[in-house]
Amino acid sequence: MPLWLLGIIVVVGLTAIWVFMRLYGFDKSLKLTHEMAGQEFTTDNPGLVAEDIVLARSGQAALIRAAGDTYVLWVMGQDVATHNLARARVTEAPEGVTLRLPDFAAPKVTIHLTDDEKRTWLPLIEAAN
Structure with missing residues (x-):
């Protein structure tokens, strides 16, 4: 097949x-x-059922308590990812909070939050450690 034809098909x-x-x-x-x-x-x-859900106003992230642990759930396109916050390190960022997770697949995640949401989320995340 000529390269130009393959290019057109692609x-x-x-x-x-x-x-x-x-x-x-x-x-x-x-x-x-x-x-x-x-x-x-x-x-x-x-096997886990969400007991308490704190949803970000943007609808792009949530903090979830289940079975005595705290998890973060965030949107990635049309799907979500969840991670346990047991060993996560949290820092404030201008747009929200940055989580450093002990997971090579998602080592750093920035959750976009308003200032009011930061004041609610930070103590909950820090309490999970």
């Missing part, structure tokens, strides 16, 4: 995927509600 294919994603709304990130955060947490952590 460009047309990527453009079609982009149009499909835009038309069906797959380019927008997930926005959490309390119920959705609880369901996503249970899906990521089978």
Whole structure:
């Protein structure tokens, strides 16, 4: 197959995927509600049930208490990730808080919070350590 033809096929294919994603709304990130955060947490952590959920106003993150531990849940596109905050280090950032997690797959996460939310979240995260 000539290189120019392969190039056209790749460009047309990527453009079609982009149009499909835009038309069906797959380019927008997930926005959490309390119920959705609880369901996503249970899906990521089978056997655990969310006892208390503190949701960020943006709907992009949540602090969850379950079985005596505190977890952070954050949105990554159309999916979520959860991590136990037992050994996390937290620092304030201008846009929220930065968590350094003992996980090579997600070593540092910045959660975007308002100033009011920072005052609520920081003591809860520090208490988890």
